[in-house]
Amino acid sequence: MALYGERGYEQTTVAQIAERAGLTKRTFFRYFADKREVLFWGAELLERQMVGAIEATPESASALGMIGAALEAAAARFEEFREFAVPRHRIIAASRELQERELIKGVSMIAAMTSALRARGLGDTTADLAAHLCVTVMQVAFRQWVDDPEPRAFQQVADEVLAQLRELACAG
Amino acid sequence: MALYGERGYEQTTVAQIAERAGLTKRTFFRYFADKREVLFWGAELLERQMVGAIEATPESASALGMIGAALEAAAARFEEFREFAVPRHRIIAASRELQERELIKGVSMIAAMTSALRARGLGDTTADLAAHLCVTVMQVAFRQWVDDPEPRAFQQVADEVLAQLRELACAG
DNA sequence: CATACTGATGACACCAAGTGACATCGGCTA
DNA sequence: TAGCCGATGTCACTTGGTGTCATCAGTATG
CATH class of the missing domain: 1.10.357.10 (Tetracycline Repressor, domain 2)
Incomplete structure (x- = not known):
């Protein structure tokens, strides 16, 4: 949510989210069905x-x-x-x-x-x-x-x- | 709509739609903002x-x-x-x-x-x-x-x- | 008739969202 | 110690979507 707030949703990439969380893109998608789902x-x-x-x-x-x-x-x-x-x-x-x-x-x-x-x-x-x-x-x-x-x-x-x-x- | 009906929405690719219409993927996206928009x-x-x-x-x-x-x-x-x-x-x-x-x-x-x-x-x-x-x-x-x-x-x-x-x- | 302009399309490269398959590693149990 | 298992990483791949430039037909203009 921090990243979405900073740069806006469309401008932030999943890779960036994963990086800030200290994880991999792949791991992100194992927890959330898609990019939006994090917010729900x-x-x-x-x-x-x-x-x-x-x-x-x-x-x-x-x-x-x-x-x-x-x-x-x-x-x-x-x-x-x-x-x-x-x-x-x-x-x-x-x-x-x-x-x-x-x-x-x-x-x-x-x-x-x-x-x-x-x-x-x-x-x-x-x-x-x-x-x-x-x-x-x-x-x-x-x-x-x-x-x-x-x-x-x-x-x-x-x-x-x-x-x-x-x-x-x-x-x- | 024919293709969506045949194979289902997720299974049909924009390339296939464009091909059946005798056009290019690029041209499709010039008429429709995204894959869904065709139906609306x-x-x-x-x-x-x-x-x-x-x-x-x-x-x-x-x-x-x-x-x-x-x-x-x-x-x-x-x-x-x-x-x-x-x-x-x-x-x-x-x-x-x-x-x-x-x-x-x-x-x-x-x-x-x-x-x-x-x-x-x-x-x-x-x-x-x-x-x-x-x-x-x-x-x-x-x-x-x-x-x-x-x-x-x-x-x-x-x-x-x-x-x-x-x-x-x-x-x- | 030649030229230039314009709008639609194609070609191509590129990015980002997802996904599948397999490797790795850490902890836990027999 | 050996083996198992769940979570994660790695990598390759597909597909939606976009930016950029070339092409080409039709049309207006001189």
Whole structure:
């Protein structure tokens, strides 16, 4: 991440990364499937925590309640790694290739949450939509959270975004 | 697309594509930024049509109304190219790399629609969310439409998905 | 008609991302 | 001590992608 920050993602070569780490290019590719993957280490963890939050929700919870629980889990993780998440986000935002990778991590999360939501009794389409909504709120809120000049709690931003989404969808 | 269909995306080399087209690898890369881009020719057109549909909407339209108009435009285009869209979708679904490219086209659409929606007076966050919602409905409906054993109108599928989304978001 | 210009293509060399195959080396166990 | 095993290095190779220059056809201009 240091190198990506210094020279930009596209300008840094895997050989340079390997060198700074005291390793070989070949070894790098044994740990990471490709050049981008370095920046997405903890991604499955976030996914698992959000899924876990859905599963841990009380029986009586509504679809929106489960989404809220998943967002709380995400908030906890983002706050925990705030100092790490912000520069990482800047690097990703500067490279189309990295954005692509981030997006596909998003669909992986959607798939995982969809299946968790179905297991909780939601219909196929409803589960899919709920998972999409959750990720949408997370992404929109995340961008606002990162760009916000004075720091706010992610949870609060996400709550506001979710409220606006409901207002939008329920109008008319 | 023929070659991608025959041997799969990863297995076909740009040299082979160029050869079948009677051209050179170099010439291929003068027309397409990279190997994936061949499959995403008309993408900006769909984007422009959806944006245009938003702009062409009556002054009195609600946010949901504008989303609906954009989805109608998408429906028209999908129906027009149904025979083309389905095998193309299968190819993309089989390759992670191609899915990544498709996803980033989606965020491009979101950005364009967001700005169109803001121009129509929506607030920043609301516009962003509405654009996200529109693309979500489009994607979910598209997958159902493609996978549906007996063919239905895309418009109908999209309407149902949108209705379910509203039901989901407005509950409680 | 000759010349010069231009846009599209080919030819070629080159870099960087990955991958496969094999060698090496260190620690651990029988 | 001998043998095994997992992690790493070495090297060669394929492929995506780019920069540079040559070529060539068509066209405008004198």
